[in-house]
Every structure is written in C-alpha cells, then in structure tokens.
Amino acid sequence: MSANVETNVRPDPDAELVAIADYVTKIDITSAEALDTARNCLMDTLGCGLLAQRFPECTKHLGPIVTGTVVPNGARVPGTQFELDPVKAAWDIGCMIRWLDFNDTWLAAEWGHPSDNLGGILAVADYLSRVNVAAGKAPLTMQDVLVAMVKAHEIQGCLALENSFNRVGLDHVLLVRVASTAVVTALLGGTHSQIVDALSHAWVDGSSLRTYRHAPNAGPRKSWAAGDATSRAVRLAMLVMKGEMGYPSALTAPTWGFYDVSFKGNAFKFQRPYGSYVMESVLFKISFPAEFHAQTAVEAAVILHPEVAHRLDDIEKIVMTTHESAIRIISKTGELNNPADRDHCLQYMAAIGLLKGNLIAEDYEDDVAADPRVDQVRDLMEVVEDERYSREYHEPDKRSIANAIQVFFKDGTSTAKVEVEYPIGHRRRREEGIPVLEDKFMRNLQVRFPAARAEKIFDLCKNADQLNATPVNEFMDLLVI
DSSP states (O other): OOTTSOOOOOOOOOHHHHHHHHHHHHOOOOOHHHHHHHHHHHHHHHHHHHHHTTOHHHHTTOSOSSTTOOOTTOEEOTTSOOEEOHHHHHHHHHHHHHTTSOSOBEESSSEEOGGGGHHHHHHHHHHHHHHHHHTTOOOOBHHHHHHHHHHHHHHHHHHHHHOOSGGGTBOTHHHHHHHHHHHHHHHTTOOHHHHHHHHHHHHHTOOOBGGGGSTTTOOTHHHHHHHHHHHHHHHHHHHHHTTOOOOTTTTTOTTTSHHHHHSTTOOOOOSSOSSSHHHHHOBOOOSOOSOGGGHHHHHHHHHHHHHHGGGGGGEEEEEEEEOHHHHHHHOOOSOOOSHHHHTTOHHHHHHHHHHHSOOOGGGGSHHHHTOHHHHHHHHTEEEEEOHHHHHHHHOTTTOOOOEEEEEEETTSOBOOOEEEOSOTTSGGGHHHHHHHHHHHHHHHHHHHSOHHHHHHHHHHHHOHHHHHHSBHHHHHHHTOO
C-alpha cells in the first residue's frame, strides 16, 4: 500500500468530546452555591441585555431576518415583542447580553463571558416550553435553565483554564459555541452520542479571529460575536437532532483536525474535572461596564477622583500598575475610533473614572470622548506590570485582577498608591457585591418596564423556590413589552 494513502478507519470519538457529553448527561448539579450564583447571574445577564436596548446600534440587530416574519411557538426576546425561531432568538439575546461588555467574566489562560451562553439556553428552553404546552405536555422550568447555565459556565470555563486561544489568534467566542452546543443539544433531548456529534461540529466550525477586539481593528463585531456563536450552537444542535452525522476525531485527526490546523499541534490541557467551580467563582461586572481587566483600575480611579479631578493641570504623570493580561489586551495609546475601541482601552476607562468619579455605558460615546480632558489624562499615563499581580491572576485560590493608580504632581507631591486587587464582583466580595448586583438589576429592569412590572420580575427572581418552579414560557412572558 502506498504511504500516501489515508487509512479510512473511523476512530472512536475524541476523549475531550466524550468528557463533555458525560458531564452534561451524567452529572447532577448539587451545589447550592452554584445554583444560587446562577440565579444571580440570570438577573445580571438579563439586566445587561435590557440596558443595551437603550442603544440603537444594538437594537438595529434585533428582530427577524425577514421583517414581519412570525414563528409559531416562537421564542421571545426580552424587552421586545419579537417571537423568533430559536436560532435567531439566541442571536438576539446573545447580542444584547454582550453589547455593553457588562455581563459576567471568566479570566484564566483564556478569557470570556460564560453568561453569553444564556442566549442559546433561554431561546431553546422557551421555544421547547411553548411547543410542549401547545402539545399538552409540561414545559421546562427555570430550574432547567439554571442547571444548564451552571453546566455551560463549567464547560467554557474549564476549557479556558489552561488553554489560551488568544495566543493563537482565535477568539474566545469559540468556547461559547462549544458550551452552548453541549447544553442545548441536551435540552433538545439529545442522547450522549448526539451531544458528541454536535460538539464535533462546533469544533469543525473553527473560530473567528480576534482582530476585531484589538487595535487597529477594534469594532462592534465584538459586541455581537457571542450572539452569533450561541445561535450557531442552536443551529448545529438542531441539525444533529435531525440526524446529521458527527466527526469523531474533529480535534485529533492528523493534519485536518482542530489541534493541527488551529492549535499548533497541541492538545488541550485540563486543570480539573467538570463540576460547578466556574459558576461558583465567576466574576460579575457590577459597578462598571468595563472590560474586566480594567474593573479594579476604574475602582481605584474613582477613589482618587475627589483628589485629582480639580488639579489636572498640576499633574506630572499617572502611574498605572497592572498585570500582564491587561497590558496585552487593553493597554493602548493613540486615537480611539468608536465605543468598542474605548471600552477596550485601559487608559480611557481609568481616565473617565478620574475625571467623573464614575463610569457608565454612555461614557464610551463620541460626545464624552470629545472632551479634551480625556486625552489630556490619557497622555499622562504610564502603564507598568507588577509581576505579583500577573502571578496571582492565575493562582486558583486567588484569581485576582489587580490594578493600582498613583498620581504624581509637578510640585513633587503625589497621591497615595490606590491598589484594588479584587473587584466587587469577585467571589471574595460576594457578600458586599450581591446587594449591588440586585440594585443594578432593578435599575436595568426600569429601563424597559413600568414600575409594577419591574417589581414583579425582581421579586420573582429574588425568590429562588418560586423562580425554580416557574415555567420558562411564563417567565419569558413577563419580559415581553
């Protein structure tokens, strides 16, 4: 036989695919902390999507691809009147969740936002519930949604712990597609083998490039990329549920598999088995709609605001001490071209905190950026790495996201060095953070709903037992305008 002839023996499925399918189909979520955090995550994530509907650049993307299309038993899109097929509903929910960069975050070798998966989970759960009710069957409950959220968080987060997709130029939304595919296929009633098949398609799809997140190409695609990923997961899951075959060595096939084509020939590494660690440890963006590596920098800047804002012309330099990931991802100088560019600029976000004593979504718009003081402050900034910050960013028992700011004046005086190692959304600050998260949710509900409706939704989400028992379709009906 010629050495150039490929042996056409279909292998067993890749172990990585099997492990995810095992987790989704065989592991029960028993962690009370994980489920309670998922409930808080649901509130926060939906609130972020509702707030995004204040921005026409987001809402222009929402609705059916063909105007006027009505889908029987269609999934609802919160804050709207749309009833869409579950693929487009997942796209819309995922888009609005991610638009303002204000939902939860996971930081490790790879970064990402595990609640992006809620787009696919909620769309499919609502669609299935409406189909079931129409057929006289029981709908899914919000307990099913929360469990799916825990599992999607875990899949995305565990893949991210030791495997850096950004270092090979790939965008982290690939992990949204993978995690959403697994849990959505299960929601649709997929078997273990069908989940493996669907996952193989998720990897075969490859990944978008990160270039739309970085200078000089940073732009609004980063705000809808996760919606695109979670909706693609729904499409792949539905294809497999119709009988589409899978590709068992999608990762490991020599030459043609994901590892050889996209990961420099390296196999994934895993730090821990799938459980509930990621949801328990997830980071909430509670105070500021800022890329998470900058959250503590903005907090430090806000602390310094009263001491600095009235002395801009007296400043000699501003030293920002940070960690390696922040320098690599969001430290940039030069002109910032659009809101997406600004909310991924460490210096811009800290400058707004120093100037205003706060940072809100509107601060990324052109009118705020046109204030000449913003670039005046940016030009005074020096960014340096603290190796301890970089090291503790990766330590499993810490996972800090530290930043510090110190302002030096021309007369030789300086402020204190204000250091914030753990943002308010960190697991170590849950007791302090959850009341602030709940306040954020109520404010965001009031963006789209009358006071009585906002109060009703809020009270339901606060009552874990009542929320768990609520049919998904009834919950989504509360979110219709």
